[in-house]
Amino acid sequence: MPQSELGQIEPLLQEFDNTRANLIPILQQIQATCSYLPQEALRRVARKLQVPLSDVYQVATFYRCFSLKPRGKHLVQVCLGTACHVRGGQKVLERTQVETGVDAAGTSADMQFTVEAVRCLGCCGLAPVMRVDKTTFAHVEQTKVRGLLTRYRPRKPATSEAEKTPAVPAESTLVHGGDHA
Amino acid sequence: MPNHGAYPLRSLEDLQAVAELGRQRISPAQPKIMIGMATCGQAAGATEVLEAVREVVAQDKLPYVVSETGCIGWCSQEPLLDICIPGRPRVTYGRVTPARARQIIRALPEPKPQWALATMPGDENTLTGYYTSYLAGEDTPLRGVKSYRDLPLFKRQLRIVMRNCGLIDPASFEEYIARGGYTALWQALRTQTPQQVVDGVTKSGIRGRGGAGFPTGRKWQTVREAPGSPKYVICNADEGDPGAYMDRGVLEGDPHSVLEGMTIGAYAMGASEGIIYVREEYPLAVARMKDAIRQSEVAGLLGANIFGSGFGFTVRVVTGAGAFVCGEETALIRSIEGKVGEPQQRPPYPAVRGLNGKPTCINNVETWANVPVIIARGGEWFASIGTPGSKGTKVFSLVGNIENTALIEVPMGTTLAEIVYEIGGGIPGNRECKAIQTGGPSGGCIPASKFNLPVDYDSLTAAGSIMGSGGMIVMDDHTCMVDIAKYFLGFLEDESCGKCFSCREGTQRLKEIVQRISEGHGVDEDLVLLEELSWMVREVSLCGLGQTAANPVLSTLRYFREEYLEHIHHQRCPAKVCRQLITFAIDPVTCNGCGACVQVCSGKAILGEKNKLHTIEQAHCTKCGACMDICKFDAVTVN
Numbered sequence: 129m130p131q132s133e134l135g136q137i138e139p140l141l142q143e144f145d146n147t148r149a150n151l152i153p154i155l156q157q158i159q160a161t162c163s164y165l166p167q168e169a170l171r172r173v174a175r176k177l178q179v180p181l182s183d184v185y186q187v188a189t190f191y192r193c194f195s196l197k198p199r200g201k202h203l204v205q206v207c208l209g210t211a212c213h214v215r216g217g218q219k220v221l222e223r224t225q226v227e228t229g230v231d232a233a234g235t236s237a238d239m240q241f242t243v244e245a246v247r248c249l250g251c252c253g254l255a256p257v258m259r260v261d262k263t264t265f266a267h268v269e270q271t272k273v274r275g276l277l278t279r280y281r282p283r284k285p286a287t288s289e290a291e292k293t294p295a296v297p298a299e300s301t302l303v304h305g306g307d308h309a
Numbered sequence: 310m311p312n313h314g315a316y317p318l319r320s321l322e323d324l325q326a327v328a329e330l331g332r333q334r335i336s337p338a339q340p341k342i343m344i345g346m347a348t349c350g351q352a353a354g355a356t357e358v359l360e361a362v363r364e365v366v367a368q369d370k371l372p373y374v375v376s377e378t379g380c381i382g383w384c385s386q387e388p389l390l391d392i393c394i395p396g397r398p399r400v401t402y403g404r405v406t407p408a409r410a411r412q413i414i415r416a417l418p419e420p421k422p423q424w425a426l427a428t429m430p431g432d433e434n435t436l437t438g439y440y441t442s443y444l445a446g447e448d449t450p451l452r453g454v455k456s457y458r459d460l461p462l463f464k465r466q467l468r469i470v471m472r473n474c475g476l477i478d479p480a481s482f483e484e485y486i487a488r489g490g491y492t493a494l495w496q497a498l499r500t501q502t503p504q505q506v507v508d509g510v511t512k513s514g515i516r517g518r519g520g521a522g523f524p525t526g527r528k529w530q531t532v533r534e535a536p537g538s539p540k541y542v543i544c545n546a547d548e549g550d551p552g553a554y555m556d557r558g559v560l561e562g563d564p565h566s567v568l569e570g571m572t573i574g575a576y577a578m579g580a581s582e583g584i585i586y587v588r589e590e591y592p593l594a595v596a597r598m599k600d601a602i603r604q605s606e607v608a609g610l611l612g613a614n615i616f617g618s619g620f621g622f623t624v625r626v627v628t629g630a631g632a633f634v635c636g637e638e639t640a641l642i643r644s645i646e647g648k649v650g651e652p653q654q655r656p657p658y659p660a661v662r663g664l665n666g667k668p669t670c671i672n673n674v675e676t677w678a679n680v681p682v683i684i685a686r687g688g689e690w691f692a693s694i695g696t697p698g699s700k701g702t703k704v705f706s707l708v709g710n711i712e713n714t715a716l717i718e719v720p721m722g723t724t725l726a727e728i729v730y731e732i733g734g735g736i737p738g739n740r741e742c743k744a745i746q747t748g749g750p751s752g753g754c755i756p757a758s759k760f761n762l763p764v765d766y767d768s769l770t771a772a773g774s775i776m777g778s779g780g781m782i783v784m785d786d787h788t789c790m791v792d793i794a795k796y797f798l799g800f801l802e803d804e805s806c807g808k809c810f811s812c813r814e815g816t817q818r819l820k821e822i823v824q825r826i827s828e829g830h831g832v833d834e835d836l837v838l839l840e841e842l843s844w845m846v847r848e849v850s851l852c853g854l855g856q857t858a859a860n861p862v863l864s865t866l867r868y869f870r871e872e873y874l875e876h877i878h879h880q881r882c883p884a885k886v887c888r889q890l891i892t893f894a895i896d897p898v899t900c901n902g903c904g905a906c907v908q909v910c911s912g913k914a915i916l917g918e919k920n921k922l923h924t925i926e927q928a929h930c931t932k933c934g935a936c937m938d939i940c941k942f943d944a945v946t947v948n
Binding site for chain 1 (some may be wrong): 348351352354384385548550551552553589590592627628631632633645646647648649650708714715716746749780784788796800804911933934935938939
C-alpha cells in the first residue's frame with residue numbers, strides 16, 4: 129500500500145469513535161478516498177475498533193459498494209434494474225465491457241475504467257441508464273455507448289489506432305438527455 | 310438558512326411568520342422560473358438547462374427569480390421547466406434543452422405556447438385541504454395547451470405523499486412551512502397525547518408502504534407499549550426494488566415531510582432517536598435529507614424541547630452499502646449496527662427488540678410522509694380514501710414499455726387498466742400490452758387480461774403478485790416471460806445473503822432450470838421441478854426475500870405457461886428475446902449498404918462493402934441486436 133494512501137487514511141480514522149456501528153461508515157470513507165479498501169487499511173480499522181480482522185473482511189466482502197482491488201480512474205455503472213432490463217440494459221452492459229476492454233474482474237488494463245452492473249439507479253423513467261463517476265446519463269442504448277465513453281478516454285496521439293476506427297454516427301453520440309427528437 | 314430571529318420556533322405564530330417568508334418564495338412578485346432538479350431531471354440534462362437559464366437572466370439583467378424544484382413525476386418529459394407569472398397559470402415546458410430554455414426566457418413575460426406541455430391554474434393542498442388559485446382574474450389559456458386538470462396523466466391522481474413534489478424548492482425550509490408543513494407536528498405535540506396520535510394513525514387504517522402492508526397503527530401501539538429505553542424510529546429508505554423510485558422522489562423532492570412524520574411518530578411512541586437509512590445509490594437524496602435535518606435543528610424542530618413541549622428528538626442519516634437484502638427490517642438493523650446484513654428470526658419483532666436490542670419502529674419513506682396529513686386531516690378523512698382493506702393512496706413508478714413513464718399517486722383501488730391505459734397513455738408504437746410486473750423481485754407478472762384488477766394489497770396478492778413498494782413495469786409483446794423469470798432469479802441469486810440453504814441454493818437451481826429452458830434445452834419435467842422447488846424455497850426460507858423469491862417464476866408459469874412450452878417443445882422464443890433461439894438476418898431487398906450496422910456490430914460479424922448488400926456471418930454473431938437498433942431502413946430482421 130503506497131505511503132500516500134496510508135497518510136490519507138490515518139486522519140480519516142481519527143474522525144470516528146471506536147464503536148462497532150462505525151465500521152461501515154469508516155469503510156465507506158476509505159473506499160471514497162482510495163477507490164478501494166487496501167489490505168493494510170482493513171488491518172488498521174480492525175485494530176481501531178477492536179474487532180477481529182475476519183469481521184472487517186466479512187463486512188467488506190458482503191456489501192456491494194466495497195472493492196478489495198484498486199479500481200479504474202472512471203467508475204462506469206450500468207443499470208440493470210427491471211425497466212432498464214426490458215429496454216436492453218444487459219446489452220448496454222456487454223457493449224460497455226467490450227468498449228472499455230475490462231477483464232472479468234471489471235477493470236481495464238490501463239486502469240482507465242471499472243465497469244460494474246448496478247441494481248437500480250432509480251431513474252427508471254429514462255431507461256436504459258448509466259452512471260459514470262457522478263454523472264447519470266439517460267437513454268443510453270447500446271449503440272450510444274461508444275460515443276458516450278469517448279470523453280472519458282485519455283487523449284491519444286493523432287496517429288494512434290483509435291483515431292482510425294470509424295466513429296459512431298454523429299446523431300447517436302450521446303449528449304445528456306439523449307434523443308429528444 | 311437565514312435566522313429570522315424567530316428560532317427556535319415555539320408556537321403556531323412563529324410557524325406562520327416563517328410560512329409568510331415561504332409564500333413570498335413560492336409566489337414572488339416577479340416571474341419565477343423553476344427547473345426540476347431531481348436525479349432523473351439531472352440525468353436528462355436539467356443541470357445544463359439551469360445553467361443556461363441563470364446565464365440568460367444574469368446577462369440580460371432580467372428581473373426573474375430562478376429556483377429549483379423536485380420531481381413532479383412527469384419522467385418522460387424531463388428535463389422540465391416551469392414559468393410562474395403572478396396572477397397567471399403556471400406553464401410547464403418539457404424536454405427542454407439549454408437553447409430552448411433561452412428562447413422561452415427571452416420571450417417572457419409572455420409565455421411561449423411552443424413546447425409547453427400544460428398549464429396549472431392552481432393546486433390543491435391535501436394537507437390543509439385548501440385549493441390555491443394562481444389566477445388574478447380569468448384563466449388565460451395558452452393556445453393549444455391543456456390544463457393539468459384535463460390531462461389523463463394528472464386528473465386521476467390524488468397527491469398526499471407527493472403533495473409538495475414539484476411545487477416547492479426542496480432545499481427551502483420556509484417553502485415547506487408555507488405549504489402547511491410542521492403544523493401537524495405542532496398539533497400533535499401541543500394538542501394531543503401520544504396515545505391520541507397513535508389512535509389517529511390506527512383509525513386512518515394506513516398499512517406499511519414498504520411492501521408487506523402491516524397496519525402502521527398496530528406497529529406503533531406495540532412499540533409504544535414495549536418496555537425499554539431508548540426507543541428508536543427508523544425510516545427505511547433502502548429502496549432496492551429494481552424499477553421503483555418513489556422514495557427517491559419524495560426524499561429528493563420533499564425531505565421535510567419525512568422528517569416531520571418521523572418526529573410525530575417518535576413523540577407518539579416515546580422514541581428519542583431517529584435514523585434514516587438511505588441506499589448509497591441515491592447521493593442526492595442523502596444530501597437533501599442531511600440538509601433538511603440541519604435546517605430543522607437550527608429551527609428547533611429537532612433537538613431538545615420541540616415547540617416547548619418538553620419532547621426531544623434527534624435524527625441522523627445512515628448510508629447503505631449496496632445490499633438489497635438490507636431492505637428487510639432485521640437485516641437493515643444489523644447493517645446500522647455495523648454487521649453484515651443477514652436477516653434474523655422474528656419474533657422477537659423489531660418493535661419489541663430492534664436496534665441495539667431496544668424497541669424500534671421501522672417504516673418506509675412513503676408511510677412517514679403520510680403521517681403529517683393523517684394528523685392534520687384526521688384518521689377518518691384518510692380512511693375515507695381507498696378500499697375497505699387498503700386505505701389512502703399509493704405512489705407508483707410507472708415505467709417500462711409505456712407512453713407516459715411517470716411517478717404517479719392514485720387512491721388505492723384504482724384498476725390496473727386505468728393506470729396503464731388512461732394515466733400511462735398505453736403502450737408506445739401501437740404494440741400490444743402483455744403484462745405488468747409489480748412488487749419487484751418479490752412480486753409477479755400480471756397479464757393484460759387481468760387489468761380490471763383493483764390495485765390494493767389483497768387483490769394483488771390474490772393474483773399471485775404483491776403490492777410491494779410500488780414499482781410497476783409495463784411489458785409489451787417484445788418481452789419474453791421466461792427471460793423475465795430468469796432476470797429476477799439472477800437478481801435474487803446475487804442478492805441472497807446466503808444464510809438459508811433453501812434460498813442460497815434454491816435460487817441458483819431455479820435459475821439454472823429457467824436458463825436451460827431459455828436456451829431451448831428444457832424438458833416438460835422442468836416445469837414440475839420448478840413448481841416443486843419454488844414451494845420448497847418459499848416454505849423453508851427465513852426472510853421475505855427467500856419466501857417470495859419464487860413469485861416471479863410462479864406467476865409467469867401461472868399466466869404464461871404456453872410461452873414456457875413454446876421454448877421447450879419448439880425451441881422458439883415468441884418474443885424473440887432468448888438469444889440461443891433467435892437469428893438475425895439482413896433483408897437483401899431493403900438493405901442499401903449504408904454500413905451503419907458494420908460499425909456497431911460487436912462481433913464483427915457483418916460483411917459487405919459500402920453501398921452493397923451486407924450479410925451476417927452467423928458463427929460470429931453475438932445476437933446483441935445492435936444492427937437492428939441502428940438500422941434506419943428496418944433491413945435487419947430477427948427470427
